[in-house]
Amino acid sequence: MPERAALVTGASSGIGLAIADVLGDEGHGLTVAARRPEKLAGAVEELRGKGFEVEEVAANLTSEEDVQRVVAAHRERFGRLDVLVNSAGVGFGAPLADIQTKRVDMQLGVNLRAIILFYRECAELLRSAGAEHRNALVVNLSSLSGKSGQAWLSVYSATKAAVVGWTQAMNKELAGDGVKSVALCPGFVDTPMTEFIREHVKQEDMIRPSDIGEAVRYLLKLSPACVVPEIVFQRPGEAI
Numbered sequence: 001m002p003e004r005a006a007l008v009t010g011a012s013s014g015i016g017l018a019i020a021d022v023l024g025d026e027g028h029g030l031t032v033a034a035r036r037p038e039k040l041a042g043a044v045e046e047l048r049g050k051g052f053e054v055e056e057v058a059a060n061l062t063s064e065e066d067v068q069r070v071v072a073a074h075r076e077r078f079g080r081l082d083v084l085v086n087s088a089g090v091g092f093g094a095p096l097a098d099i100q101t102k103r104v105d106m107q108l109g110v111n112l113r114a115i116i117l118f119y120r121e122c123a124e125l126l127r128s129a130g131a132e133h134r135n136a137l138v139v140n141l142s143s144l145s146g147k148s149g150q151a152w153l154s155v156y157s158a159t160k161a162a163v164v165g166w167t168q169a170m171n172k173e174l175a176g177d178g179v180k181s182v183a184l185c186p187g188f189v190d191t192p193m194t195e196f197i198r199e200h201v202k203q204e205d206m207i208r209p210s211d212i213g214e215a216v217r218y219l220l221k222l223s224p225a226c227v228v229p230e231i232v233f234q235r236p237g238e239a240i
């Protein structure tokens with residue numbers, strides 16, 4: 001049984017997969033969750049191929065029952081939680097007049113509500129890791145658009161700004177118990193989510209998922225005395 005364990009949502013591709021890779025490399029047993037089972041299975045095969053111990057749970061994280069099922073599967077397999085990564089996310093672009101209610105609900109559901117539910121369901125496990133080593137960590141994927149709202153991505157930006165606020169609140173509530181939270185706020189990262197912009201921004205000009213993964217490796221190495229509440233990743237010439 002690994003000495004440390006992590007739960008990563010949105011781990012079937014992009015940033016979540018890159019972070020899961022680093023956490024496995026740093027000796028964590030992994031529970032990985034994402035929506036589409038076949039895509040998740042491909043990522044799990046890749047992670048297991050590196051020798052990592054992986055529990056796989058396909059789940060739609062807009063469902064409270066699915067969130068609870070993911071956490072229960074993790075608890076059953078590993079019995080502890082040192083790192084929670086909330087990377088599952090969706091973004092739909094639209095000008096104000098074309099905003100569809102069901103897409104508002106989906107973005108709020110995955111990008112914000114699921115994070116809130118994961119904290120609540122994981123609080124006991126996180127607090128017990130915090131009591132043991134004062135360095136339990138929750139990584140929340142916000143965005144550069146959560147720091148500065150973007151036209152056309154207004155709803156997405158609002159959910160990501162909320163993630164920053166939520167992360168600040170959680171540090172006030174939990175950091176004293178050894179559970180630290182960080183909001184990661186990247187500009188364009190080269191993942192399936194940014195396929196829509198490749199015509200205008202070349203892939204090689206985007207932040208790499210591994211850049212985000214390595215930031216998490218750094219966070220793991222911080223002393224219990226240090227909380228980093230937020231990391232902003234910009235591309236050259238890009239500003240908040």
Ligand SMILES: NC(=O)c1ccc[n+]([C@@H]2O[C@H](COP(=O)([O-])OP(=O)(O)OC[C@H]3O[C@@H](n4cnc5c(N)ncnc54)[C@H](OP(=O)(O)O)[C@@H]3O)[C@@H](O)[C@H]2O)c1
Pocket residue numbers: 009010011012013014015016033034035036037039059060061062086087088089090091110141142143144185186187188189190191192193194
């Ligand atoms: N790429 C960027 O430029 C960028 C920049 C800033 C912030 N972010 C944020 O970073 C996070 C990861 O994004 P990414 O770029 O790595 O995108 P990605 O490769 O598209 O990954 C998104 C992940 O979220 C999962 N997901 C989406 N809806 C879900 C649902 N309802 N239930 C469960 N899982 C769901 C996806 O699974 P399925 O594919 O099966 O749906 C996938 O594993 C997101 O929160 C995103 O907003 C991305």
